[in-house]
Amino acid sequence: MMDVFNWDGTVSAKDFRIGALSFAQKWESLNSAFPPWSWVPCPKHPWLASPELFQEEGYLSLENICISRPYEVDIDQNSQTDPGEEETSCSEKEDDIDDATLVQSNHHELHYCDFHIVYSYTFRVPVLYLRAYCSDGRPLLLDEIEKELPACSSKESPETKWAFITQEEHPYLKRPWYKLHPCGTSEFMKLLFLGGDTGQPKLEVVLELYLLSWFSAVGQVVGLRIPCKMLNDRR
Amino acid sequence: MAKEGSGSILQFAPFQSSVDEGFWHRLSSLKLNKFGIDDSPIPISGFFAPCSHPQVSNYLTLLAESLPSDSNEESSIPAFNRGNRNRCSVPGILYNTNTMESFHGLDKQGLLKAEAKKIWEDIHSGKVLEDSAVLSRFLLISFADLKKWSFHYWFAFPALILDPPATLVDLRPASQWFTLEEAESVSTACNEWRNSSVTADVPFFLVSVGSDSRAAVRHLKDWETCQDDGQKLLFAFYDPCHLPNNPGWPLRNFLAFICARWNLKTVHFLCYRENRGFADLSLSLVGEALITISQGWREHQCVPNAVGWELNKGRKVPRCINLAKSMDPTRLAISAADLNLKLMRWRALPSLNLDILFSIKCLLLGAGTLGCQVARMLMAWGVRKITLVDNGRVAMSNPLRQSLYTLDDCLNGGDFKATAAVRSLQRIFPAVVAEGVVMAIPMPGHPVSSQEENSVLEDCRRLNDLIGSHDVIFLLTDTRESRWLPTLLCANTNKITITAALGFDSFLVMRHGPGPFNSTPDLKVEMPNSLSDVLDNLALTNTDGKQRLGCYFCNDVVAPTDSTSNRTLDQQCTVTRPGLAPIASALAVELLVGILHHPYGIFAEAEIANSNNGGSSELPLGILPHQIRGSLPHFQQMTLVGHSSNSCTACCSTVVSEYRKRGMQFILQAINHPTFLEDLTGLTELMRSANTFQLDWDDEIEDADDECIEL
Secondary structure (H helix, E strand, C coil), X not given: CCCHHHCCCCCCHHHHXXXXXXXXXXXXXXXXXXXXXXXXXXXXXXXXCCXXXXXXXXXXXXXXXXXCCCCCCCCCCCCCCCCCHHHHHCCCCCCCCXXXXXXXXXXXXXXXXEEEEXXXXXXXXXXXXXXXXXXXXCECCHHHHHHHCHHHCCCXXXXXHHCCEEEEECCCCCCEEEEECHHHHHHHHHHHHHCCCCCCCCXXXXXXXXXXXXXXXXXXXXXXXXXXXXXXXXX | CCECCCCEECCEECCCEEECHHHHXXXXXXXXHHHCCCCCCEEEEEEECCCCXXXXXXXXXXXXXXXXXXXXXXXXXXXXXXXXXXXEEEEEEEEEECCHHHHHHCCHHHHHHHHHHHHHHHHHHCHHHHCHHHHHCEEEEEXXXXXXXXXXXXXXEEEECCCCCCEEXXXXXXXXXXXXXXXXHHHHHHHHHHHCCCCCCCCEEEEEECCCCCEEEECHHHHHHHCCCCCEEEEEEECCCCCCCCCECHHHHHHHHHHHHHCCCEEEEEEECEECCEECCCCCEEEEEXXXXXXXXXXXXXXXXXXXXXXXXXXXXXXXXXXXXXXXXXXXXXXXXXXXXXXXXXXXXXXXXXXXXXXXXXXXXXXXXXXXXXXXXXXXXXXXXXXXXXXXXXXXXXXXXXXXXXXXXXXXXXXXXXXXXXXXXXXXXXCCEEEEECCCCCCCCCCCCHHHHHHHHHHHHHHHHHHHCCCEEEECCCCCHHHHHHXXXXXXXXXXXXXXXXXXXXXXXXXXXXXXXXXXXXXXXXXXXXXXXXXXXXXXXXXXXXXXXXXXXCCCCCCCCCCCCCCCHHHHCCCCCCCHHHHHHHHXXXXXXXXXXXXXXXXXXXXXXXXXXXXXXXXXXXXXXXXXXXXXXXXXXXXXXXXXXXXXXXCCHHHHHXXXXXXXXXXXXXXXXXXXXXXXXXXXXXXXXXXXXXXHHHHHXXXXXXXXXXX
């Protein structure tokens, strides 16, 4: 068994899966401020026969998290209506509103974010993927996301200096998502476990707590904080 | 907060739509691969869930799974499963048109009526009792502009109009309507309903509370069995709306159904809402409505009117969403390239100046082995504006060594290299701003007849304009003399000039020093304020002073002449080891990036790689040499310094001031009279006096010979 000093800061796919499920469990029981993470399986080759060879891949998903502050946000003018639409549509003679329809004057435009924790086979570490959108589904661009999650772009604090957001194709959904680039992950994971003065942990312990520790650093960048009781819970 | 008093019209909060990006991706792909121009209506499914937040309503959502699945699709999209409590599925129909005109030309009234009719039929046929979600049937019209990646769309949530409208007798939070015991029982029963995969996505149901305060949740079809006296019976539905004084839109058709089916005039309803996955009876509302049925409702054939087109920020216009940034491959390529450079900056080179790389304009004279490679390397560094000048055509042997060309470019006599190269660059990176100029560079020692004079002068002027309108010039041609005129023009305007030249197994890459005059340095490179002092100093001390770094011709003792005729065939074709061009080109571009990041730019002093500064230089990109000479047989590379010469035929002050005085006539003279430049610069004089020194002359001759023949 490799000892913790030779550890390079990475995890195997199998350890990731085990850690992910245990992380999700802990989160659900101890973090009531947020909905639970769910594991989304991605069967790779469902037509391959033998179940022993069949290793379940998947990712953790936390979706529809509101990232806006709870006040009414001004609707930006350049997104929705095409000025050319005006002429043809207003010629509707029929009244689309009847007395029984409530007409609301204020328009809340809230922004939501989906988070996926996906395993990277290249870097052998978990990667946080995210995408954000308005309440009507319009996707947000990086600069809009950075406005809501200011820690994304700040390079000041030690956690966020590892944060670099890049756009890449989601490995399973095949669409562009944003992700926190994983090239620094193994280094800061090593530091997290070996840099402290809490003595030398056993490698099994390290791997068990891997996802939790990883997320405690990475989550801060996107505004998802782990409550202390989750970190302290050693069950 | 209770709302009492009869007579107020019951007002419903309209349904709101939310379309996930994945829906548009999938629709685009289906349109391109399957539907083509077929615009028949497509059955789709929408998803919603009861309100789960006291301040935010839920939406009717469309996802990638909303579109029908296709067995041919190699998709990562699973078909949705029924029984998902957060995704109650609702049937809908999509009319996707092929043009903007037909989108605006759709008969919206007619379409809405058609959907309303379907709901009406389902009410009367009893379908609602089996699958109540059909009460919330919806309509979507769209136009997908797959060239601009923008999607125009408009939802309608058809609601049968009650005429006269229903009036509200009472509306209050459910926790205030039930007793404490009843409330608890109702919560439990609802949570069970929500947790069972059989009923979790059934959005309309009955809640009956007995006199023993025990509640039961039943399907609509069990209505007859719930007719006990002493039982409170509520018509419940998943309410997406969060408002405390209004029920959500699904109640409209629900009331229409109740009235038409069971002929009730008073309806007690429960707007079921949740919080954190559990029934929330303080958010949920219980209300009492009065319905007056008009005659028309008894007749099945008479479909009531309907409303329901969704407003867009209060206006009756469709919505539009532009997804070019995430769907247009060119945009994606740009974004990926940018992020890649930013990643480099973040990880390794914090002082990398990306703005300057993105904005700089590079002129490449020559689109052969060197030109193709330099162009590719420039793009890799983020340079987007590249102009290539070459008057040749792509020959059959070219694609092997000239990395922008393929066999197709050679056919039918061969395309012009300049145009083929630009095409190739655009295929690699569509956002590049590349231009090809088919033009020969006038050369000294290749005299022109008087008929050709005008066109040669025209070429000179054109070359001058090109140089003037770019920031960096690469001299990548295959003869020595073709570099003369560009060198002079660049020295005259102090443009960053980089030369790459190949021998059979050796190469030279160098940056030219600044020109002899610094009066109006047309420097595009960012410079600190102190540079103006530096410039002043240079102007005072340096016309051809030794501080100025030399150009390609500074070391020559003979003027550039015709080197191509009178050579044997193998000397006429430039033959080089294939590895040289990529190496030299790469070094040329890296040298440029070094110049751009040096605070003094073109005025930077030369540095030599030696053990003193081994590895760590002051600048993050490393040292900035003047010349790099490499030799493949030794796998060796040296950095050298050469200062400018008073007698340089291209950049000395004599030559440049003659050019400034006489312009194109001077050029013409140099082209037509081989010894003119030597006379002018005093090289002739130099050679005559050198003849008297036997010993020194031998050494110099050898170098001169090397210069003339090899490069």
